[in-house]
Amino acid sequence: MKNFVRNNKGFLAFLVLFGVFRTAVADWNPIPSASMHPNLLEGDVVLVNRMAFDLKVPLTDMVLARMGEPARGDIVTFRSPKxxxxxxxxxxxxxxxxxxxxxxxxxxxxxxxxxxxxxxSLDSIQGATLRALQLSESIEGGKGQRRHIQVLPDVVAPRTFGPLRVPDGEYLMLGDNRDNSADSRVIGLVPRKLLIGRAERVLVSADYQGNWMPRTERFGMSLYRPN
Incomplete structure (x- = not known):
């Protein structure tokens, strides 16, 4: 073992630095579900800026420094409080x-x-094909001001809640696919310590539910394009 470490010091140092980079600076995450349709699709891999909000000790929720404030309209990766x-x-x-x-x-x-x-358009839930309405939603003070969301009028979903005042240090999250998302209506509000980073753009994308062909038109696509 000592000989292996001695002979591969450079490679092992690279692995350590690479792990620190992914856990503290930037990361890439695949999209596994339909909860962010129509803006994120299954098979997208998104670039996440882990230093957008807090600098943390790698592999922990311990905050070393605040780097920025989350903004209304950000697409955020986080750990479910549930x-x-x-x-x-x-x-x-x-x-x-x-x-x-x-x-x-x-x-x-x-x-x-x-x-x-x-x-x-059409979308599917558990194999059922359903009518989907894509809407442009405009909220004062939101990032980019206007974004596309999707609603599924033929499914049962939590379409009414509140009013609720968001406490200090917590955030309310919703999926863009409003009627097919286990978001704060299910898991509750999200404390800042559970925020990981802000998703910035799609790095690569492939239709893994179909023919696995790359969706080259999505490569490098900003998640905050004007709609």
Whole structure:
């Protein structure tokens, strides 16, 4: 073992530094589910800036320094407060915000979001093909101001909640696929210490549910394009 370490010091040092980089600076995460349709697809691999919010001791939640503040509209990776699962959702409400949803329409601090129809398409849940409506949602103070979301009018989903005031140090997350997402309506609010980083762009993408062909048009795509 000593000989192996001695003969491979450079390679082992590279592995250690690579691990530190992925756990403290930047990472890439595959998208496993439909909860962020239409903006993120299964088979996308996204680049995550782990230093966007906090500099942490690698492999821990111990914060060494605050690097920036999460913003309404950020796409964020975090650990579920319910079971520790790695999730990616849209940050919708900040500490101090009062958030409410009434029959799918989102309200932040008493102001309702505005919606415009973008397209009607099909999506699937557990093998069932369903009608999907893609909408442009505009919320005052959100990153990029306007984004696309998706609703599934033919499924049973939690379309109404609140009003709820978000406590200090916590955040409310929603999936862009509003009627097919286990987000803060299921797992609760997310403490800052569980935030991992901000997803910035799609690195690569492949249709792994179909023919495994690369979706080259998504390579390098920013997640905050104007809609």
């Amino acid at each position: 079971d520790g699962t790695l999730l990616i959702k849209r940050l919708v409400a900040l500490p101090g915000d009062t958030v409410e949803m009434r029959n799918e329409r989102l309200y932040i601090n008493g102001k309702g979001a505005n919606y415009d129809m973008v397209a009607e």
